[in-house]
Amino acid sequence: MKEKPGSFIISVTSGKGGVGKTFITTNLATCLAKEGKKVLVADCDLGLANIDIMLGINPSLTLKDVVFGDKHLRDVIIRTSGGFDLIPASSGIREMAQLLFEKIQVIKKMLLEIDDYDLIILDTGAGISEVVLQFNLIAHQNIVVINRELTSLTDAYAMVKVMYQVFSRQSFGIIANNVCDEKEGLGIYKNIDNISKRFLGFSLDYLGHVQQDNAVPKSILRQEIPFLTAPRSRLADNFCTIARQVMNLPKNRKV
Amino acid sequence: MKRLKKTAPVTAAGDKLAIRASLAEILKNQKGGFLFTEKCSQPEIFFLLAEDIPVGDLGILLKEKGIKLKLQDDLLKKLLRLEKENSRLKSLSLTDGLTNLYNRRFFTQQLKIEMTRTKRTGQPFCLMIIDLDNFKSVNDTLGHHKGDEFLVNIARIFCQKIRPTDFACRYGGDEFAIIMPATSLLDGISIAQRWHDMIEEVARTMKLDVSSSIGIDEFNTFNPFRDDEFFAVVDKELYRAKKEGKSKICYPGYPQKEPSSSEEVSREEKEALFQAFMPLTNKKRGVN
Known part of the structure; x- marks a missing residue:
């Protein structure tokens, strides 16, 4: 039998901030964990990490202790209420935000050594800084989150274009977040897909949408995971669809 | 004797019949010939190489007493030479003449x-x-x-x-x-x-x-x-x-010297994105 070589790594990215990367990451991870998958989430927004805040936890060790201390990535992993494991990062530390290439390589090497998870999700920061691009490069698949704002569409497109031009990536999954219904999500996807086909010459993969839900802001305030608090909601249903799509993605790195 | 019989069919074709006949004769007449075939660890090779020698010569060699040992030496030598030549050719075909590295x-x-x-x-x-x-x-x-x-x-x-x-x-x-x-x-x-x-x-x-x-x-x-x-x-x-x-x-992922080694999103692309966005906002009442 063929040995399973390492964990499947995906990155959740967007270009624009505030489109719901961390929201998607935590709920997707919870959903997959509930389905019995072993999931690890790494907070890769190194300068302004906030998964810990969204989950209401206060980790004693973070990625900072790995990069500037003598800890291994394994040492900082903690179990979360969502049923998935988390590598928390620090917030407000300048050196972390502008990590040197060599330091990123150290994290990358350790990440690749962690091979006992079904899935590792890298929650990147906003923007197209070198740190964000490097984490996207580590991942076997990049998931780009968009919502119905024009700037989110243009930023997502810019991210796809940069990853394509700099690293020859030609495979991106799209999630439409905070949309009215399935049709709108598909509409937004088709638009960016058409533009990608026209200008870059390749198609994007649609992973699904997450419907707007008034309960979300409230549960974020309560530091809860919506998927957990309302497992029968339409939102939870949306995440189950996305989770299936994600696990069906090929591990191949298409270049 | 048994061993020889077992390997004999390997050479059974055309002129080789003559070789077999000669060998059979040797076995009948001369104990020396029999002895050496029994000692020979690779009778097959012996037979195959024997094919290179003209049947006539082989016959003479085999007929004369005391020569069969020489015959074996000769064949072994030939075998070694072939092996050597073979490996030389093999290395010639896979290495670079100047540097001796692989080609x-x-x-x-x-x-x-x-x-x-x-x-x-x-x-x-x-x-x-x-x-x-x-x-x-x-x-x-x-x-x-x-x-x-x-x-x-x-x-x-x-x-x-x-x-x-x-x-x-x-x-x-x-x-x-x-x-x-x-x-x-x-x-x-x-x-x-x-x-x-x-x-x-x-x-x-x-x-x-x-x-x-x-x-x-x-x-x-x-x-x-x-x-x-x-x-x-x-x-x-x-x-x-x-x-x-x-x-x-x-290597892939090596930081680019000039960070802007990707092209800007062009005006044309921006316009396409904007136009794609318009029908969305018109259809839905557009929260943003």
Whole structure:
């Protein structure tokens, strides 16, 4: 039998901030964990990490202790209420935000050594800084989150274009977040897909949408995971669809 | 006697019948002949080689008493000579005449083998391509013999310093391809750095202004490439190393020298995005 070589790594990215990367990451991870998958989430927004805040936890060790201390990535992993494991990062530390290439390589090497998870999700920061691009490069698949704002569409497109031009990536999954219904999500996807086909010459993969839900802001305030608090909601249903799509993605790195 | 009988059919065809007849005669008349075939550990080879000798000569040899031992010596000698020649030809077809490194033919074969191995075992391997910078000017100004001498010198260092499991191949004039089985990219990069420094050292001792550009990448099970595609990826990195000022090592993910090596999102693209967005906002009442 063929040995399973390492964990499947995906990155959740967007270009624009505030489109719901961390929201998607935590709920997707919870959903997959509930389905019995072993999931690890790494907070890769190194300068302004906030998964810990969204989950209401206060980790004693973070990625900072790995990069500037003598800890291994394994040492900082903690179990979360969502049923998935988390590598928390620090917030407000300048050196972390502008990590040197060599330091990123150290994290990358350790990440690749962690091979006992079904899935590792890298929650990147906003923007197209070198740190964000490097984490996207580590991942076997990049998931780009968009919502119905024009700037989110243009930023997502810019991210796809940069990853394509700099690293020859030609495979991106799209999630439409905070949309009215399935049709709108598909509409937004088709638009960016058409533009990608026209200008870059390749198609994007649609992973699904997450419907707007008034309960979300409230549960974020309560530091809860919506998927957990309302497992029968339409939102939870949306995440189950996305989770299936994600696990069906090929591990191949298409270049 | 039994053994001989068992192997005899191997030669049974055409003129070889005569050989068999002669041998049968030997067995009947001369104890010596029988003895040696029993001792011979590879009777098949003996028979096959016997085919090279004209039947007439063989007959004479076999008929004369005491000659059969000589016959065996002769055949063994011939066998050894053939083996030697065979391995010489084999090495000629797989190595480069000047540097004695493996040649391009061997490289192509081995690359395929390593890719298959990685797919089977899950263990990644690295491929690096080294191209000498300014080597052409050495040939042009100091003559080809100086250039050749340099190539031979670095090949000698390669052979001394290479890890026993790696394969160094001369891919073209001043291009070398090195296959490093069971090696991750991070380890491969540090090895590439060592080779880069080794070449620099040789150039310094020969007082030549030659350096090396290296492209390297890892092949792992996540990699969907065919062999030529994977080679093209590494070649592209080598090209980037050349383009970005030579004497350096490039690999996928290596930070770009100029951060804006991707093109801006053009006005045309922006307009397309904007137009794609418009019907969405018109249809829905648009929260944002």
